[in-house]
Amino acid sequence: MVSAIRGKFGKPFIIALKPPGDDGVAGGIDLEMASAINTLLAVHAEDFDLLTSVWGAHARSLHLHLPDAHGPRHPYPEDIKALRSAHPGIAASAIGYLTDPVERETALTNGTSDVVFLGRPLITDAAFPNKAAEGKIENIRYCVTCNSCWRSIIEAGALACDNNPKVGEPDEHFVAPPAVTSRRHVVIIGT
Ligand SMILES: Cc1cc2nc3c(=O)[nH]c(=O)nc-3n(C[C@H](O)[C@H](O)[C@H](O)COP(=O)(O)O)c2cc1C
Numbered sequence: 001m002v003s004a005i006r007g008k009f010g011k012p013f014i015i016a017l018k019p020p021g022d023d024g025v026a027g028g029i030d031l032e033m034a035s036a037i038n039t040l041l042a043v044h045a046e047d048f049d050l051l052t053s054v055w056g057a058h059a060r061s062l063h064l065h066l067p068d069a070h071g072p073r074h075p076y077p078e079d080i081k082a083l084r085s086a087h088p089g090i091a092a093s094a095i096g097y098l099t100d101p102v103e104r105e106t107a108l109t110n111g112t113s114d115v116v117f118l119g120r121p122l123i124t125d126a127a128f129p130n131k132a133a134e135g136k137i138e139n140i141r142y143c144v145t146c147n148s149c150w151r152s153i154i155e156a157g158a159l160a161c162d163n164n165p166k167v168g169e170p171d172e173h174f175v176a177p178p179a180v181t182s183r184r185h186v187v188i189i190g191t
């Protein structure tokens with residue numbers, strides 16, 4: 001299938017594969033099996049550009065698929081390194097709760113991965129890559145891993161985001177709050 005897609009679109013059309021990494025459930029695919037799958041895919045390494053992994057591919061391990069603030073940030077560097085080391089010739093991508101440009105840069109420089117993917121951070125701010133590249137980190141609208149986007153897809157079939165009310169609209173990345181004309185004291189109550 002990968003070879004057919006490469007044959008149809010050629011290069012430099014980027015093809016990234018996302019086979020299971022660790023399902024996180026007994027009897028599911030674990031790291032060892034994931035590595036065996038990657039070995040089979042590596043036979044066609046000429047036909048794709050990148051490998052990443054699905055973490056927590058079962059309904060019962062959704063908390064691993066969409067890691068949130070109940071657990072550590074960027075929880076998979078060691079697993080990613082383990083899979084990557086078995087196939088050093090293939091570019092590997094980190095994914096999973098890397099919501100900050102500094103964390104992402106670290107993953108690139110400390111040997112975790114060659115590329116870092118954006119999942120939810122791109123839903124919250126489609127301009128994340130540009131803002132990071134321009135050093136305008138303070139302008140990034142951050143993903144808070146509330147996972148409302150997932151619920152909106154599953155329950156309503158349409159993407160919504162707690163931190164980006166215009167997600168999916170053509171001008172979503174141009175949104176900026178209007179400049180205030182008069183200052184006020186504001187009290188925020190609650191958490
Ligand atoms: C709304 C939504 C839809 C997703 N759909 C898919 C999908 O169809 N296939 C897939 O492999 N991962 C899917 N994911 C998972 C992401 O690709 C990614 O693995 C996950 O969000 C963790 O990365 P992040 O922390 O950068 O968001 C989805 C995630 C979200 C939030």
Ligand code: SF4
Nearest residue numbers: 143144146147149161
């Ligand atoms: S709804 Fe928005 S802020 Fe919440 S997890 Fe999804 S992308 Fe992040």
